Amino acid sequence: MSPERQEVRVEVDGRTLTLSSLDKVMYPATGTTKGEVLDYYARVSPVLLPHLADRAVTRIRWPHGVADGSFYEKNAPAGTPSWVRTARVPTTGTRGPSRHGDTVVFPVVDDLATLTWLANLSALELHVHQWTVGRNGRPRNADRLVVDLDPGEPAGLHECCQVALLVREELAGHDLAVRPVTSGSKGLHLYADLPGRMRPDDSTALAKEVAEALQARVPRLVTATMTKARRGGKVFLDWSQNAGSKTTVSPYSLRGRERPTVAAPVTWAEVEAGAEDPLGLEQLRFEEVLDRVADLGDLFAPAT
Known part of the structure; x- marks a missing residue:
């Protein structure tokens, strides 16, 4: 053998x-x-x-x-x-x-x-x-909401970090606290625990409302439109992953990319650094994630 x-x-x-x-x-x-x-x-x-x-x-x-x-x-x-x-x-x-x-x-x-x-x-x-x-x-009904920030070239993770701060602000207006996760691919995923479970149709509608509000507020940077041809240089706020049939890669999952990157929870301080500096935040490999877990614990754990 x-x-x-x-x-x-x-x-x-x-x-x-x-x-x-x-x-x-x-x-x-x-x-x-x-x-x-x-x-x-x-x-x-x-x-x-x-x-x-x-x-x-x-x-x-x-x-x-x-x-x-x-x-x-x-x-x-x-x-x-x-x-x-x-x-x-x-x-x-x-x-x-x-x-x-x-x-x-x-x-x-x-x-x-x-x-x-x-x-x-x-x-x-x-x-x-x-x-x-x-x-x-x-x-059961949804216990969390997710917004997938998907950049259209030449936008990248830097622009996703800038938009993530805006999404955090919008969801705070709905009394929802947000946790950021690098996607392990190109963008960011933002999660908010729902204090009361919601039907997927309702959580999808809420995510779409946030996406469209930011599209109206900063149209040069944000789009809520799924048409790929209209995403160039913008960050698409994919609200649809809250639908009952849709899925999102789990935090801490590997990605099937060229290199073994991970959907990695990060801190808001790291997102803020990424919003300031194009090189301030990068997608993380599995070895880095293991080191971070050893040092920082579970950054995706709900706040207590």
């Missing part, structure tokens, strides 16, 4: 897992292997798992690494261990149609064993909805 195809059995949370191809290079630009991906998810799990808990997880898998093809996966795949918690989610109405019928059977990542199992399937990216599922498996 070639080194890339070797298998090893491990015990994780009392579960026996068979891990394979640990030497497979997942990120050719950095030489980052599947074993390093598994190590990252194991080490970051204390801060990642609380933000995956009770959320249906959509995965993006790169079976042969980020230089090759990827695919989205919603349903739990064939061969899913019996101990993996799943949620059967209706896909009618606001949650959209599904080629699998009127439900999707999502995995729910509540423990390190499930997280390790998914990482072993080369699920680099973990995407979640803004709602959770109850113990009965049924979706």
Whole structure:
């Protein structure tokens, strides 16, 4: 058996897992292997798992690494261990149609064993909805709101930081406190916990209201319009990710980019620095995120 195809059995949370191809290079630009991906998810799990808990997880898998093809996966795949918690989610109405019928059977990542199992399937990216599922498996209303700041070239993270400060101000007017997360790609994600759960239609309407207010206030910098051709040099405030069927990459998830960047929680001081200086804030790699967690703890934890 070639080194890339070797298998090893491990015990994780009392579960026996068979891990394979640990030497497979997942990120050719950095030489980052599947074993390093598994190590990252194991080490970051204390801060990642609380933000995956009770959320249906959509995965993006790169079976042969980020230089090759990827695919989205919603349903739990064939061969899913019996101990993996799943949620059967209706896909009618606001949650959209599904080629699998009127439900999707999502995995729910509540423990390190499930997280390790998914990482072993080369699920680099973990995407979640803004709602959770109850113990009965049924979706609840949204418990948080997200605004995705997506820059259109030549705008970049610098402009996203400037807009993030404006979004923070707007949402403060709705008595909502905001937490920033670099997307691991080009922009920023801004989250606000909802003091009372909202129907996805209502949280979407609120996010759209904020986006359109800022578009009217600073049209040279902000657009709330989805048409990509109209985003050049502006930051698109994607309010639509609050819809019941939409997902956003989870804080602390890896991204399937050229380099192993992470959707990384940051401080408002860092965002303010990024708004002042084009080089004041950059997307963070997984090693940097692990160091930050060791030094700063979970920056995405709700304020107490």
